[in-house]
Amino acid sequence: MTVGTLVLLRHGESEWNAKNLFTGWVDVDLSAQGEEEARRGGELLRETGLLPDVVHTSVLRRAIRTAEITLHATDRHWIPVRRSWRLNERHYGALQGKNKKQTLEEYGEEQFMLWRRSYDVPPPPIDENDEFSQFGDARYATLPVDIRPRTECLKDVLIRALPYWYDSIVPDLLAGRTVLIAAHGNSLRALVKHLDQISDEAIAKLNIPTGIPLRYDLDPQTLRPLVAGGRYLDPEAAAEAAAAVANQGR
Numbered sequence: 030m031t032v033g034t035l036v037l038l039r040h041g042e043s044e045w046n047a048k049n050l051f052t053g054w055v056d057v058d059l060s061a062q063g064e065e066e067a068r069r070g071g072e073l074l075r076e077t078g079l080l081p082d083v084v085h086t087s088v089l090r091r092a093i094r095t096a097e098i099t100l101h102a103t104d105r106h107w108i109p110v111r112r113s114w115r116l117n118e119r120h121y122g123a124l125q126g127k128n129k130k131q132t133l134e135e136y137g138e139e140q141f142m143l144w145r146r147s148y149d150v151p152p153p154p155i156d157e158n159d160e161f162s163q164f165g166d167a168r169y170a171t172l173p174v175d176i177r178p179r180t181e182c183l184k185d186v187l188i189r190a191l192p193y194w195y196d197s198i199v200p201d202l203l204a205g206r207t208v209l210i211a212a213h214g215n216s217l218r219a220l221v222k223h224l225d226q227i228s229d230e231a232i233a234k235l236n237i238p239t240g241i242p243l244r245y246d247l248d249p250q251t252l253r254p255l256v257a258g259g260r261y262l263d264p265e266a267a268a269e270a271a272a273a274v275a276n277q278g279r
């Protein structure tokens with residue numbers, strides 16, 4: 030059995046990353062720096078000859094635009110694209126729209142980190158009528174109300190992402206394709222947790238930088254990574270940027 034190559038890409042810096050706001054399902058755009066990061070991501074793919082055959086994104090603008098810019102830079106703007114809410118960022122509940130630094134000051138380090146990085150503690154749910162709720166959003170209109178989240182912890186994200194992984198992404202990999210997933214910090218953390226079998230405790234320390242492609246070569250039988258953690262196409266920039274993500278709020 031053969032297997033294709035998996036490339037994970039967190040969207041470039043968004044306008045709300047730049048303002049240090051919890052974002053989740055709020056559909057903000059890329060910042061100018063984020064657009065530049067997406068272009069650089071595409072250049073890295075082109076330089077290393079890692080040309081995607083198919084792309085999967087969330088239904089959020091920052092991932093969709095990152096995929097477009099990245100593919101444009103690799104001259105692969107024509108490949109098939111599939112989108113699913115199952116690749117969306119983790120729904121940040123009532124924290125959506127709140128400043129990370131102020132939240133840290135108001136609730137303290139322990140609570141802040143529980144909400145931000147614990148595996149199974151979700152933030153408080155968002156009110157349906159909150160200005161940052163997605164309850165009336167047309168793109169989720171066909172989702173039954175009982176699976177439309179009001180908040181999510183990382184475990185919830187993994188549970189809703191796995192059906193898409195197995196039903197839509199794995200078949201592309203088993204067809205030998207190079208598969209690009211353009212998604213989000215926490216939906217990618219959930220996928221990486223699954224692939225690398227990271228413990229519930231250890232996943233709290235894993236941060237994914239914006240705009241740097243992460244390559245995974247997989248065992249064709251088990252679909253587990255041949256190299257744990259995969260390989261960033263620019264490892265030095267990735268380590269520096271991941272440390273900056275870890276320090277957000279401080």
Ligand SMILES: O=C(O)[C@@H](CO)OP(=O)(O)O
Binds near residue numbers: 050053119121215
């Ligand atoms: O705000 C968010 O939606 C995410 C990603 O930007 O933030 P964090 O890294 O704090 O989980």
